[in-house]
Amino acid sequence: MSRDYGQVCPMALSLEIVGERWTLLIVRDLLRAPRKFQDLIESLGAPPGLLSRRLKWLEERGIVERRMYSEHPPRAEYVLTASGGELRDVVRALTIWGSKHLPGERVLVHTRCEHPIEVAYRCARCDETLPPSDIAYRMESTAKTPTPAITMIRRSTSRTAVRRRKGAARKATA
Amino acid sequence: MSRDYGQVCPMALSLEIVGERWTLLIVRDLLRAPRKFQDLIESLGAPPGLLSRRLKWLEERGIVERRMYSEHPPRAEYVLTASGGELRDVVRALTIWGSKHLPGERVLVHTRCEHPIEVAYRCARCDETLPPSDIAYRMESTAKTPTPAITMIRRSTSRTAVRRRKGAARKATA
Numbered sequence: 332m333s334r335d336y337g338q339v340c341p342m343a344l345s346l347e348i349v350g351e352r353w354t355l356l357i358v359r360d361l362l363r364a365p366r367k368f369q370d371l372i373e374s375l376g377a378p379p380g381l382l383s384r385r386l387k388w389l390e391e392r393g394i395v396e397r398r399m400y401s402e403h404p405p406r407a408e409y410v411l412t413a414s415g416g417e418l419r420d421v422v423r424a425l426t427i428w429g430s431k432h433l434p435g436e437r438v439l440v441h442t443r444c445e446h447p448i449e450v451a452y453r454c455a456r457c458d459e460t461l462p463p464s465d466i467a468y469r470m471e472s473t474a475k476t477p478t479p480a481i482t483m484i485r486r487s488t489s490r491t492a493v494r495r496r497k498g499a500a501r502k503a504t505a
Numbered sequence: 506m507s508r509d510y511g512q513v514c515p516m517a518l519s520l521e522i523v524g525e526r527w528t529l530l531i532v533r534d535l536l537r538a539p540r541k542f543q544d545l546i547e548s549l550g551a552p553p554g555l556l557s558r559r560l561k562w563l564e565e566r567g568i569v570e571r572r573m574y575s576e577h578p579p580r581a582e583y584v585l586t587a588s589g590g591e592l593r594d595v596v597r598a599l600t601i602w603g604s605k606h607l608p609g610e611r612v613l614v615h616t617r618c619e620h621p622i623e624v625a626y627r628c629a630r631c632d633e634t635l636p637p638s639d640i641a642y643r644m645e646s647t648a649k650t651p652t653p654a655i656t657m658i659r660r661s662t663s664r665t666a667v668r669r670r671k672g673a674a675r676k677a678t679a
């Protein structure tokens with residue numbers, strides 16, 4: 332099944348990168364610390380072939396880096412890049428929702444009062460937390476600095492895919 | 506492929522509910538407004554059989570409700586439940602990450618200054634926004650009110666799955 336949803340919605344594009352089975356669990360484990368391939372197999376319980384494909388995919392898109400931590404013998408570990416590390420908010424949003432609505436046994440809390448935390452939204456420019464009425468979608472006019480993830484997508488974007496994305500522009504809301 | 510990751514991590518449990526292909530795109534569309542089945546087919550471009558299975562799955566887990574909006578002729582639409590509506594934070598976290606790192610054309614902004622917003626974390630009890638150092642995981646000791654999603658999971662939880670979940674307890678972090 333194709334990963335491409337044919338939409339310009341940034342959420343759909345994010346899911347094209349991290350929406351496949353096991354991918355966000357790999358990210359979750361790497362958010363704690365760099366991991367060797369064998370450690371990931373053991374902590375996740377995912378099939379090695381699948382894990383290898385997911386790591387390669389994430390590496391090609393600039394989410395994960397493979398780093399040598401020993402030359403003799405050669406030993407590598409996986410580590411999140413800066414953009415990969417920013418997936419922490421996705422992992423936490425899923426965690427907070429799951430803690431509230433599903434029978435999991437862990438919860439993210441405020442360390443001082445031990446009360447479960449909530450997601451909020453903030454404007455860094457104005458340095459304030461925003462009420463829902465102050466949040467809206469805009470079409471983007473400024474060019475972004477290309478990252479590996481962007482480069483990979485652009486390289487693989489056929490004219491048909493571009494047409495599909497443009498056609499889906501009006502649907503791209505959340 | 507099984508949806509079950511065999512973990513007690515609330516993020517993994519959330520992905521068992523909303524991690525399949527198209528599911529979060531359905532949620533995204535329903536966050537805007539209730540939708541008829543045909544509207545969802547048109548806005549998403551998903552195959553009708555798949556969309557039907559996803560909606561049934563979400564309905565059984567208390568994320569979506571099917572609501573009659575006309576008796577003669579009988580016409581139904583899909584609407585998010587309260588817990589389904591709280592997936593807005595997951596959709597937004599994916600949107601904000603995608604807007605920043607991928608070539609999408611939409612961005613969530615602060616309406617007053619038009620600057621892209623960021624995810625933050627808040628303690629409702631203390632009424633304050635939290636720095637990263639004030640957020641941590643805890644094992645949960647209080648029982649939660651069962652929701653349809655919980656009931657479904659409990660019903661389908663075999664002894665083996667429980668053992669797997671208990672065994673995975675130490676891995677369940679994010």
